[in-house]
Amino acid sequence: MGRNLQSGARLRPVDLARGHGLSTQAVRNYEEAGVLPAAARTAHGYRTYTSLHAGALRAFLALVPGHGHQTATSIMRAVNRGAVGEAFRLIDESHAQLLDDRRTLRAVESALGDLEPVTAASEPGGGMFIGPLADELGIRPATLRKWERAGLLHPRRDPRTGYRVYDEAAVRDARLAHQLRRGGYLLEQIAPLIARVRAAGGLEPLEAALRDWHGRLSARGRAMLTGAAELEAYLRERG
Missing domain, CATH: 1.10.1660.10 (Multidrug-efflux Transporter Regulator; Chain: A; Domain 2)
Structure with a gap:
């Protein structure tokens, strides 16, 4: 010794x-x-x-x-x-975990950068039904329902028809989930990231959270x- x-x-x-x-x-x-x-x-x-x-x-x-x-x-x-x-x-x-956290941050920033303002036609009362949203994203309606069960999306229900209606925030969440899934992220990895967007109150306030995230990763390093x-x-x- x-x-x-x-x-x-x-x-x-x-x-x-x-x-x-x-x-x-x-x-x-x-x-x-x-x-x-x-x-x-x-x-x-x-x-x-x-x-x-x-x-x-x-x-x-x-x-x-x-x-x-x-x-x-x-x-x-x-x-x-x-x-x-x-x-x-x-x-x-620990270093591998830090690197993975950096990759996650880059994926979130990339996904957010690819998002565009909601431009698709809205249903009466505001929002989109599941079919048009699925078509816009190039996925099946069943995929959106799966994301909802995983806690990624929270559409409201039309009081007359009972159909799912995705307001602007829900459309944003669906697009973000789609971008992250394309990046290879699992649903259980995506859920907390979308929760960050919701907690920040949208994409613009999230910029401050992302800067803080960068700072904390640098401090850890x-x-x-x-x-x-x-x-x-x-x-x-x-x-």
């Missing part, structure tokens, strides 16, 4: 806690969870830590913003039990770099 875990200056739990803005209980919890190597004990049973434990704590706290608390914990546990390859696999999975640097420093110190 390289150097002795207890080499160098001895640190009390309170020293480690104050140096990282934590409580002493949090430090003990991290040790018990395997985030930190096991501490030595004094003759009276008190924990003592070293600079190695401080490095482990720095690495963990740096990993959390990019990978999340659970994955960061699993990474540190793997490192501390000597399973560095497992730790790298967990890191790779940068946090992963910071976490990688601290983890590398910890690995070097472990030897």
